[in-house]
Amino acid sequence: MRVxxxxxxxxxxxxxxxxxxxxxxxxxxxxxxxxxxxxxxxxTAGTIETAQITSPPQSEASSVQKPAIPTISGHTYHPLDLxxxxxxxxxGTLVRLNVPAMAHVMDGxxxxxxxxxxxxxxxxxxxxxxxxxxxxxxxCIYDVVQWVAGxxxxxxxxxxxxxxxxxxxxxPPSTExxxxxxxxxxxxxxxxxxxxxxxxxxxxWNYHGQETDN
Numbered sequence: 001m002r003v004x005x006x007x008x009x010x011x012x013x014x015x016x017x018x019x020x021x022x023x024x025x026x027x028x029x030x031x032x033x034x035x036x037x038x039x040x041x042x043x044t045a046g047t048i049e050t051a052q053i054t055s056p057p058q059s060e061a062s063s064v065q066k067p068a069i070p071t072i073s074g075h076t077y078h079p080l081d082l083x084x085x086x087x088x089x090x091x092g093t094l095v096r097l098n099v100p101a102m103a104h105v106m107d108g109x110x111x112x113x114x115x116x117x118x119x120x121x122x123x124x125x126x127x128x129x130x131x132x133x134x135x136x137x138x139x140c141i142y143d144v145v146q147w148v149a150g151x152x153x154x155x156x157x158x159x160x161x162x163x164x165x166x167x168x169x170x171x172p173p174s175t176e177x178x179x180x181x182x183x184x185x186x187x188x189x190x191x192x193x194x195x196x197x198x199x200x201x202x203x204x205w206n207y208h209g210q211e212t213d214n
Contacts, residue, residue: 070094070182070205078103078113079128079144082200083160088183096208097179099129105159106149127175132161133192137168141191141199142175163189163199170204178208 075089076096080103082088101113116126129142143158165184166173173179187201 078110079142079162080110080146080159082162082183082202083144086186088185088200091183091185094180094182094205097181097202099127099173099175099177099179101128102126103128103146103159104149104154105146110146111149129162129175130158131172131175134172135163135189135192138166138170139189140164140166140172141189161197161199163187163201165201165203173204173207180205180208 071093073090073093073095076098077090078098078101082097098113098115101115103113104111113128128145130145132141132143134140141161141163144160144162145156146159147154148157164173164181181202181204184201184203186198188196189199189201190196
């Protein structure tokens, strides 16, 4: 009889262990599924969040486009015109500036313009503009040169100055070539010695006939 009781006890123990193992197996199958589901949701959320950060709005994307080329007036001026014409007739549009041309003046009137060919050696003041100084990274000051007749001799004189806005880091534009510029009116400029002045301001766009990505 004792042997039978031991057999029943063992059988009960085996059944209990089998039940526990079965429950553990079922729980193991459900738990990884829950983890995988949670990981999938977190990964999807992370992808959406990354997409929201790396995809700029349409308005921001359009703001980095190249600036539009301003209206081209088709007119040509001499640097002296920037000093004499107020307000400037083609302000805010693209004009040609005949920088190499020298103005011959008598009694305040321009008699003629003369241009030395570019391949000839440049003489002092033999251009319509003469570089004076640089202010910061993007502003250059030029003297407007005129040849004044008197007593049979022409003498180069500075008729005034203009301010030229350029790209930061760009070299001062050459006075031996015609410029395409956009006049911006009269601006307040502080020179290197601290003097506050009001000068005609132009934005250098490119040399005439040369395209640029300004």
